[in-house]
Amino acid sequence: MVARPLRPETAPPQLPRIVGGFSTVLADPPWRFANRTGKVAPEHRRLDRYSTMPLEAIKALPVSKTLAVNAHLYLWVPNALLPDGLEVMSAWGFRYVSNIVWAKRRIDGGPDGRGVGFYFRNVTELLLFGVRGSMRTLAPGRSQVNMIETRKREHSRKPDEQYDLIESCSPGAYLELFARHKRAGWTVWGDESSDDVVPRGLVHKGYEGGPILPPLLPNEHIDLGRAEVLGERLRTMYLAGQSVRQLAEETGYSIQRVRALLQAAGTSMRPRGRAPVPELDLFHVLE
Incomplete structure (x- = not known):
């Protein structure tokens, strides 16, 4: 099949000028x-x-x-x-x-x-x-x-x-x-x-920019206040359409950690399309 031509090219408009350049x-x-x-x-x-x-x-x-x-x-x-x-x-x-x-x-x-x-x-x-x-x-x-x-x-x-x-x-x-x-x-x-x-x-789907979140060690303890702050940032990204897996890939956090932080921020989770998993022990995961 012959590919359709790309967007046609047009002559660029004149560049703006100001006194003194x-x-x-x-x-x-x-x-x-x-x-x-x-x-x-x-x-x-x-x-x-x-x-x-x-x-x-x-x-x-x-x-x-x-x-x-x-x-x-x-x-x-x-x-x-x-x-x-x-x-x-x-x-x-x-x-x-x-x-x-x-x-x-x-x-x-x-x-x-x-x-x-x-x-x-x-x-x-x-x-x-x-x-x-x-x-x-x-x-x-x-x-x-x-x-x-x-x-x-x-x-x-x-x-x-x-x-x-x-x-x-x-x-x-x-x-x-x-x-x-x-x-x-x-x-x-x-x-x-x-x-x-x-x-x-x-x-087109892309990245929204925003603050860089701190790295967390796999078993690093997080107090509830910090968990809520991190969870709010992840919640904003989750509600904008990113999946838990995408958030895990972008942050370097485990999927279980991301879910726990989202729960800490009171996020209503979307269906995952498969059988539900047992409810997470929130504070165990945060620690």
Whole structure:
């Protein structure tokens, strides 16, 4: 059977301009992988997460015409496409000077090993940092470590912590390219940045982000107050649709522990589709 064509490509709209130009640009281009017809390709009809662009089209965007004489660029790039990211940075008028690593964490703080990769399981993503002209980072940047450690969210969505980091280290005016959400104090450009557009990736099952829960040893004692706090966080995720097994995989807690914590938070459990198990001894499991 012949596969239907992917979403048709359209010419990108004009980039925004301001008097004096933008001093800081954040960009998360819709990179196109070589296997774009494969089932994990972002624009594959099975997923339709977002449209992608070929490398030459990304490079051809007239970003340099929107910039101040001196400017910073923060450019997201997948590990496999690092050479492409450096090409784009150069084409837009920046020179590469450093990078920030996004370490994707599970809810227990460990590396989230559910990323993709043909050679290694990717648990990091790179935010390349480039400079146009001559401009150092602001004073807070001199003590800012080049790592962000947070949980993953919806497919392709980058950590919100990036904005505070960028705003503290680089001056405005700020421009976000390929934006999918508005942000106060920023000019945004992208086909999903309008308030009346729901990003296509949001309709697909993904991660909701949120706080990282502490790791627990298999037989670690938990007092009732702490159990209720952990249970409330798990309850929110459970009511949002995650199963007990998924919560166990994400937290590193045992299935029995997850069930006990959910009970501690007064969670009404969904039917499991098989014969019920004997009621758990809550305090025995918590200990």
